[in-house]
Amino acid sequence: MKSIGFAALLTYALLSGEGKLVAQGMQLTVSVPDLPGKEIILSHRLGFKFYTDDTVVASDKGVVIFEAEKMLPEGMYQVVFPDKKFAEFFLDGNQTFRISFPSSKAPESITFSGSPENSRFHDWQNKLAASRNRSMQIQTRLKKGGLSADSSRILNQELQGIQKSNDQLWDSAINDLAGTLPGKFINGLKPVKIPASLGPRNSPANQERQYQYLKDHFFDGVDFTDPRLLRTPLLETKLDQYFKQLVPPVADSIISDVKRVINRSVPVPDVYQFVVQYLFNLYSETQIMGTDAVYVY
Numbered sequence: 466m467k468s469i470g471f472a473a474l475l476t477y478a479l480l481s482g483e484g485k486l487v488a489q490g491m492q493l494t495v496s497v498p499d500l501p502g503k504e505i506i507l508s509h510r511l512g513f514k515f516y517t518d519d520t521v522v523a524s525d526k527g528v529v530i531f532e533a534e535k536m537l538p539e540g541m542y543q544v545v546f547p548d549k550k551f552a553e554f555f556l557d558g559n560q561t562f563r564i565s566f567p568s569s570k571a572p573e574s575i576t577f578s579g580s581p582e583n584s585r586f587h588d589w590q591n592k593l594a595a596s597r598n599r600s601m602q603i604q605t606r607l608k609k610g611g612l613s614a615d616s617s618r619i620l621n622q623e624l625q626g627i628q629k630s631n632d633q634l635w636d637s638a639i640n641d642l643a644g645t646l647p648g649k650f651i652n653g654l655k656p657v658k659i660p661a662s663l664g665p666r667n668s669p670a671n672q673e674r675q676y677q678y679l680k681d682h683f684f685d686g687v688d689f690t691d692p693r694l695l696r697t698p699l700l701e702t703k704l705d706q707y708f709k710q711l712v713p714p715v716a717d718s719i720i721s722d723v724k725r726v727i728n729r730s731v732p733v734p735d736v737y738q739f740v741v742q743y744l745f746n747l748y749s750e751t752q753i754m755g756t757d758a759v760y761v762y
Contacts, residue, residue, distance in 0.1 A: 495544055654702070692736055
């Protein structure tokens with residue numbers, strides 16, 4: 466990641482009659498005790514890409530202060546260490562808080578002071594990661610085979626319990642962070658839940674109904690009218706999954722879905738530009754025969 470840097474100073478407004486100084490703009494204090502004298506980078510996302518905002522050398526105690534005269538655009542940002550490990554967080558209306566790392570070797574150990582939204586987001590993220598790791602362990606054990614009937618039953622019951630717990634984890638995080646940028650991000654990423662009324666996947670008819678439901682509701686949680694989500698991986702992740710995994714590789718079907726997704730983005734020019742550019746790039750170099758019609762469209 467190449468640093469472009471910028472001269473950033475914190476300005477203060479004097480409160481009338483009180484003699485107190487209140488910070489205006491952005492000020493992030495980052496503590497990484499095991500990186501004294503090292504360069505720490507602040508960067509932001511635009512979809513899957515990272516762009517450097519500033520680079521600051523840590524003090525002899527491993528403290529870095531990133532400052533800007535004006536608030537930075539709201540979105541997802543990263544603290545990046547010299548070994549390229551990084552930790553992500555959100556900047557929204559509150560851009561004055563402290564970020565601490567016990568060790569740069571474990572960026573997931575990030576903690577926040579003065580930013581409850583980021584604290585709750587990372588608590589959700591860590592719990593979900595632990596749950597997924599346990600699910601993978603169980604699935605790997607079941608695939609190996611050689612288990613007794615009782616052992617298989619117990620593991621499958623645990624797997625079902627984890628899935629139920631995950632559903633509650635998503636819902637509680639969305640409710641807890643309602644109205645915040647992290648809340649919108651989580652809501653947009655939440656997997657589509659297929660209604661039980663569509664039946665089990667034991668027949669082609671049921672599978673088709675479930676597939677159509679998934680397609681119809683895939684973008685329900687994504688707010689295409691919020692340009693802040695461009696500075697997260699949400700939109701590009703959802704577009705990737707939809708057009709690379711769900712849309713049939715047939716020109717007419719692709720064009721129909723392209724129109725539908727583009728229409729969602731029309732109200733906000735920046736989102737519209739991002740979506741159209743993504744789709745244009747995707748189908749300008751496609752290896753699927755017959756989709757040159759999508760490129761022309």
